[in-house]
Amino acid sequence: MPLEKQWSFEDSAIWKLKLRLQFSGWLQYIIHAIWILVLLLIAGIGWIIGHWQALLFWLPLGLATLLSIALFGTIVMVKYGLHPTEKVPANKHHLDIFDLMRSRKSCRSFQSRNLTAEHHAELLKTVQFHSQPSQLLGQKTIRFEYIKAALTVWPVVGAHEFLVAIAPREYDRLSIIDVGRSLQKIVIQATRMGIATCWIGPGADNKSIQQHLGNKIDPTKDHVICVCAIGYDSMYKPLFIRLFNKLMHKRLPLSELFFADPSFETPLDTKSNPYCDYGRCYEVCQWSPSSYNGQTTRFAAVTKQINGEEKLIRFDFCTSISSRYYAAVALGIWCANWEIGCAVLNRRGHFAVLSSKERASEAVPEFPRYDISWIVD
Numbered sequence: 001m002p003l004e005k006q007w008s009f010e011d012s013a014i015w016k017l018k019l020r021l022q023f024s025g026w027l028q029y030i031i032h033a034i035w036i037l038v039l040l041l042i043a044g045i046g047w048i049i050g051h052w053q054a055l056l057f058w059l060p061l062g063l064a065t066l067l068s069i070a071l072f073g074t075i076v077m078v079k080y081g082l083h084p085t086e087k088v089p090a091n092k093h094h095l096d097i098f099d100l101m102r103s104r105k106s107c108r109s110f111q112s113r114n115l116t117a118e119h120h121a122e123l124l125k126t127v128q129f130h131s132q133p134s135q136l137l138g139q140k141t142i143r144f145e146y147i148k149a150a151l152t153v154w155p156v157v158g159a160h161e162f163l164v165a166i167a168p169r170e171y172d173r174l175s176i177i178d179v180g181r182s183l184q185k186i187v188i189q190a191t192r193m194g195i196a197t198c199w200i201g202p203g204a205d206n207k208s209i210q211q212h213l214g215n216k217i218d219p220t221k222d223h224v225i226c227v228c229a230i231g232y233d234s235m236y237k238p239l240f241i242r243l244f245n246k247l248m249h250k251r252l253p254l255s256e257l258f259f260a261d262p263s264f265e266t267p268l269d270t271k272s273n274p275y276c277d278y279g280r281c282y283e284v285c286q287w288s289p290s291s292y293n294g295q296t297t298r299f300a301a302v303t304k305q306i307n308g309e310e311k312l313i314r315f316d317f318c319t320s321i322s323s324r325y326y327a328a329v330a331l332g333i334w335c336a337n338w339e340i341g342c343a344v345l346n347r348r349g350h351f352a353v354l355s356s357k358e359r360a361s362e363a364v365p366e367f368p369r370y371d372i373s374w375i376v377d
Helices: 013-024 027-048 055-079 097-103 117-130 173-193 206-216 239-248 281-286 326-345
Strands: 143-148 161-168 196-200 222-231 297-306 309-319 349-352 369-376
Touching: 013 027, 027 055, 027 239, 055 239, 097 173, 097 281, 097 326, 117 143, 117 173, 143 173, 143 206, 161 173, 173 196, 173 222, 173 326, 173 369, 206 222, 222 326, 281 326, 297 326, 309 326, 326 349, 326 369
Parallel strands: none
Antiparallel strands: 143 161, 161 222, 196 222, 297 309, 309 369, 349 369
């Protein structure tokens, strides 16, 4: 007797409708419309129970009217692009590297214009450089394919130029970290040029990506890790995206990310010696992007008694969850920001993957999971 298939919400009509709206670009506006309907329902209840002269009626009705006007304007200007032409943003060459990294925010709404020829050439040159085997931590090749097409992504609107991050099909943890580390370096250079970017992982439709890649990808050998939308930031954004950006623009305190012991129990005092020598490196790691702002990377400083003196010997980069891809990419982004910051501050070191014996990690918990170390030179 055949086993009955277990029901899943992802097989339901509601979920399929949600995906259809999401990847057709209408879900942002549907959510906005739902808010309007809820306010109208409250106003209707106020009318029915006889409080139509009170705030229970007029306040929600007024808010619903304002939101309706905003929705109509947003659909016209954002969905159909009927708004004045926007300028190409200025570059950020005047910023130091820490201010540059902190200035970068995920762009959720892009202008319809293409990258200028100069920006396009410089960006692809940067991509080529950071894809070289000599620039990678691992032994496996990774690459970033440029696509000019309206890929099916969420919740970004207006994006039509992308970098697609591809690693070998056979899972290799270090190559996934390399994707995050290399692409973040590309993103930082793009930010300096005035180009906006948005990392997209779960919000990208893999079928759409493979369709537009065509013969540039072999599904039997290649695996798409994530995509990065590139272009110019637009001031015209759906209300939902504005709220989404507000929610995503929060970070855990340093005390919950950086620790002074391998068991992740004692918060690291980043202002005390010798840790203070790394200045804003902690800050730019804290503000690194991660999938849905999960902030899954953890960091442990390790010291050792040398000639009777406690010496800082390394920093361990770890992931707090078992994610095979997104947590590893996020950790790679931390590695890039840390490495760049250390170079500016002339704090010499290098990345290396250490064995359990080399780390003396018998008492270390399963999570956060160790991935790689920055060895102090």
